[in-house]
Amino acid sequence: MSENQIKNLEAEFEAKISRDEKIEPKDWMPEKYRQTHIRQISQHAHSEIVGMLPEGNWITRAPSLRRKVALLAKVQDEAGHGLYLYSACETLGISRDELYEQLHTGKAKYSSIFNYPTLTWADMGAIGWLVDGAAIINQVPLCNTSYGPYARAMVRVCKEESFHQRQGFEIMMKLAQGTPEQKEMAQDALNRWWWPSLMMLGPTDDASVHTEQSMKWKLKRKTNDELRQQFIDQTVPQADLIGLTIPDFDLKWNEERGHYDFGPINWDEFWQVVKGHGPCNKERLAARKGAWERGEWVRDAAMAYAEKQADRKEKQVV
Amino acid sequence: MMNKNLYNYILGVADNSLILGQRLGELCGHGPSLETDIALTNISLDLLGQVRGYYQYAAKILGGNASEDTIAFIRKERDYKNVLLVEQPNTDFAYVIARQFLFDVYHVLFLDQLQHSRDLTLSAIAKKSLKEALYHKRFSSDWIKRLGDGTDESHSRIQNAMNDLWVFTNELFQLTEADKEMLNEGIGVDVTQLKADYYNQLNDVLNEATIEIPEVKFFQKGGKEGVHTEHMGYILAEMQYMQRAYPNMEW
Numbered sequence: 001m002s003e004n005q006i007k008n009l010e011a012e013f014e015a016k017i018s019r020d021e022k023i024e025p026k027d028w029m030p031e032k033y034r035q036t037h038i039r040q041i042s043q044h045a046h047s048e049i050v051g052m053l054p055e056g057n058w059i060t061r062a063p064s065l066r067r068k069v070a071l072l073a074k075v076q077d078e079a080g081h082g083l084y085l086y087s088a089c090e091t092l093g094i095s096r097d098e099l100y101e102q103l104h105t106g107k108a109k110y111s112s113i114f115n116y117p118t119l120t121w122a123d124m125g126a127i128g129w130l131v132d133g134a135a136i137i138n139q140v141p142l143c144n145t146s147y148g149p150y151a152r153a154m155v156r157v158c159k160e161e162s163f164h165q166r167q168g169f170e171i172m173m174k175l176a177q178g179t180p181e182q183k184e185m186a187q188d189a190l191n192r193w194w195w196p197s198l199m200m201l202g203p204t205d206d207a208s209v210h211t212e213q214s215m216k217w218k219l220k221r222k223t224n225d226e227l228r229q230q231f232i233d234q235t236v237p238q239a240d241l242i243g244l245t246i247p248d249f250d251l252k253w254n255e256e257r258g259h260y261d262f263g264p265i266n267w268d269e270f271w272q273v274v275k276g277h278g279p280c281n282k283e284r285l286a287a288r289k290g291a292w293e294r295g296e297w298v299r300d301a302a303m304a305y306a307e308k309q310a311d312r313k314e315k316q317v318v
Numbered sequence: 319m320m321n322k323n324l325y326n327y328i329l330g331v332a333d334n335s336l337i338l339g340q341r342l343g344e345l346c347g348h349g350p351s352l353e354t355d356i357a358l359t360n361i362s363l364d365l366l367g368q369v370r371g372y373y374q375y376a377a378k379i380l381g382g383n384a385s386e387d388t389i390a391f392i393r394k395e396r397d398y399k400n401v402l403l404v405e406q407p408n409t410d411f412a413y414v415i416a417r418q419f420l421f422d423v424y425h426v427l428f429l430d431q432l433q434h435s436r437d438l439t440l441s442a443i444a445k446k447s448l449k450e451a452l453y454h455k456r457f458s459s460d461w462i463k464r465l466g467d468g469t470d471e472s473h474s475r476i477q478n479a480m481n482d483l484w485v486f487t488n489e490l491f492q493l494t495e496a497d498k499e500m501l502n503e504g505i506g507v508d509v510t511q512l513k514a515d516y517y518n519q520l521n522d523v524l525n526e527a528t529i530e531i532p533e534v535k536f537f538q539k540g541g542k543e544g545v546h547t548e549h550m551g552y553i554l555a556e557m558q559y560m561q562r563a564y565p566n567m568e569w
Contacts, residue, residue: 049352056346063560063569064387066372068343069366075346084354121560121569171569179567223383286346295350297475298411301468308467 003202017217022148024092033217036210040219044112044316045085046103047076050284054118055127059242063121071124077160079183084156089147104289106276111135113200116277122175122182122189128168130190130235132198136161137231138201141221169238176242183243191247192240199245199270201228207267241243325379326399326496328440329389330542332372332430333400336390337550339365340422340557341408350411356458358414359439362465364450371443391561394543396549399494403486404540405549411471411481412465416479423519424490425451427512459523466527473528480524481532488537490516497560 001009009028023029052075059075062068065084086096102108105261113131118124139161142154176187202208202224214220241244244301250263272278342362373386380389403421409415413470432433432444465476468511491513493501524531540546560569 049347052347056348059343059346059558061559063391063564063567065366065370065390066386067368067569069363072343072359072363072366073344076356076363079352079356080358083356086352121514174569179564181564182567195334262527291350293356293534295411297469297471298354298465301472302464303468305464305468313460 002150003305017146020144020146020265022151023146024148028187032213034092036213036217036219036279037150038089038094041085041092041147041150042099042216043109044113045082045089045099045180047084048082049103050110050114050288052082053284054114054280056115056125057118058121058124062120062124067124067171068168074128074164074167081153081157081160083152084153088147088153091149099166100227100292104285106293108296109274110284111200111280112270112273113196115281116192116196117280119192120174120189122183122185124192125168125171125175125186126189126193128164128166128174128236130168131191132161132165133235134197134200134231135163137227137234142219144218144221146218146315148273168196172244173242178211186242187244187293189243189271194247195269196273197266198231199229199267199273201231203267208222209285229259236260320379320381322540323499324505325376325495326398326494328376328379328520330399330494330496331428331440332369332376333398334404334421335372336369336426337398337553338404338417339363339369340553341404341406341417342414344396346406360452361418361457362455364447368443368447368449368450371446373392375439375443380481387561390415391558395546395554398541398544398546398550398554400541400546401486401489402538402541402547403483403489404546405553406483406486408550412475412479413483415458415461415477416483418454419462420520422451422455422458422485423523424487424512424516426455427515427519428507428509431507431512439552440505447527462523462529463527466524466529476527477529480499480529481534484532484534485536485538487520489539489541492539492542494542516563538543 010030013023013027013029013033016027023033055075055078056073059068059071062071085249086099089099090096099108103110113134118127120195136158138153138226139158143158144152145151145154172186172190175182179184205211205223208224211220215223236251248263250261252261254261273281276282339362342358342365345355346359346362348353349358369390370386373389374466375388377386378386403417406413406417426448429448431442433441433448435441435444460475465472466474491509493508493510496505497509521531
């Protein structure tokens with residue numbers, strides 16, 4: 001292709017995005033667009049899959065049958081989200097096995113939040129309320145992102161996520177209105193999950209390397225700091241409502257800005273976790289790799305069986 | 319006065335689903351593929367959904383402060399009436415599938431009868447559960463074939479699992495006192511009548527899967543009378559922890 005032809009394609013591509021038309025798998029796209037989307041969609045898929053672990057940790061110990069069933073359904077939804085997202089990612093010309101390989105070798109990341117441990121039942125409430133809440137703030141704009149398969153996957157994901165968030169809030173509310181022991185459990189979970197949830201929305205704007213390009217491609221509509229502010233503004237009244245205290249002494253309504261002011265985030269901790277040294281990074285990755293390695297003979301068996309069946313069918317036809 | 323036989327009968331049915339659902343719940347996030355992970359979680363979810371229906375009914379019979387949760391979380395090991403098969407550990411995927419298959423074939427035959435129970439609540443739960451059990455059976459039968467007729471390794475693993483678990487099958491067809499009473503009243507199922515069909519169906523699938531029928535002369539039993547394997551105490555310690563540590567609270 002001549003340089004001129006590429007320039008034309010690029011211009012046509014940019015025009016499409018500015019007209020809010022979707023880019024589809026067979027359309028021409030700049031290599032960087034393809035790579036950025038593979039990175040983001042796969043990170044998103046990996047987050048769903050790794051995210052099954054901290055919650056899966058409490059399935060066998062859920063305190064009532066109703067909660068156990070709801071938690072199972074939720075974790076199953078997450079596995080489903082992983083499937084949609086891997087499929088969306090595969091439309092960009094990469095296989096699910098390659099994506100797993102990237103996760104298992106640490107080349108691909110997943111959301112830092114899932115490197116925190118779930119220590120009490122209240123963590124199931126905190127994750128639903130805060131972690132899914134922050135995820136929704138991140139993800140709702142993605143329902144309109146420029147890459148069609150990703151946008152369509154996100155429409156389905158977001159519907160289920162907001163259901164999970166309500167469920168999580170309900171768990172917290174029940175605890176906060178329960179016995180003193182239950183309320184203490186809820187407050188402790190909020191204390192441990194609050195700051196990591198704020199970190200989920202990514203580094204501050206001046207430290208975020210991908211923001212500018214992602215805004216151009218409509219992968220992002222608002223900056224990390226704007227999204228974080230939105231999350232805080234929306235969550236503080238919810239905490240007030242159920243009588244829990246946000247663990248931030250600097251948190252205060254700012255009449256002039258029309259937003260909450262909040263204290264400094266510990267970015268050292270964020271980078272420590274992102275670089276693989278959080279409380280559960282090793283366990284999470286080991287669990288995923290272990291499942292994959294232990295499952296190899298099962299996947300081989302399924303392949304061998306499918307081949308034998310295909311052979312038999314062929315012979316029958318002949 | 320409460321109908322003790324009916325209450326015990328319901329536990330005998332529902333405890334199987336609870337303990338198997340609990341075992342499958344342990345696997346969440348650790349399956350050999352995302353698809354099997356979803357499927358096993360889905361089966362667990364179905365089974366626990368069934369349990370809630372049965373226990374809510376049992377709680378009504380028990381009266382007082384009884385609830386589905388007191389029945390699940392406050393009973394002790396000797397009070398559980400599930401068969402030994404369902405409490406066996408998730409040793410590897412072959413054991414999970416073998417256990418599931420051995421249960422599902424029974425479960426479908428059983429529910430197919432229970433839906434004709436004179437007890438309308440049990441009949442309704444059975445009708446709903448039967449649809450789910452048919453799906454479970456299809457999943458586990460398909461995997462029996464894939465593993466049996468897959469690679470040498472998968473063949474030997476599923477054969478081993480089948481050999482080890484076969485000793486627990488015969489218990490499925492033992493009648494308890496509650497079974498006999500409920501049978502007389504047209505409420506319960508005569509499980510002894512399901513046995514021939516059960517082993518025939520197993521034979522068909524295992525033959526197709528090139529798995530040899532285990533030659534077992536001695537069987538294990540006791541679960542229905544609350545005499546369990548040593549696994550049971552650990553399952554309950556984990557499952558009941560919250561209700562034991564924080565009794566009488568709402569969640």
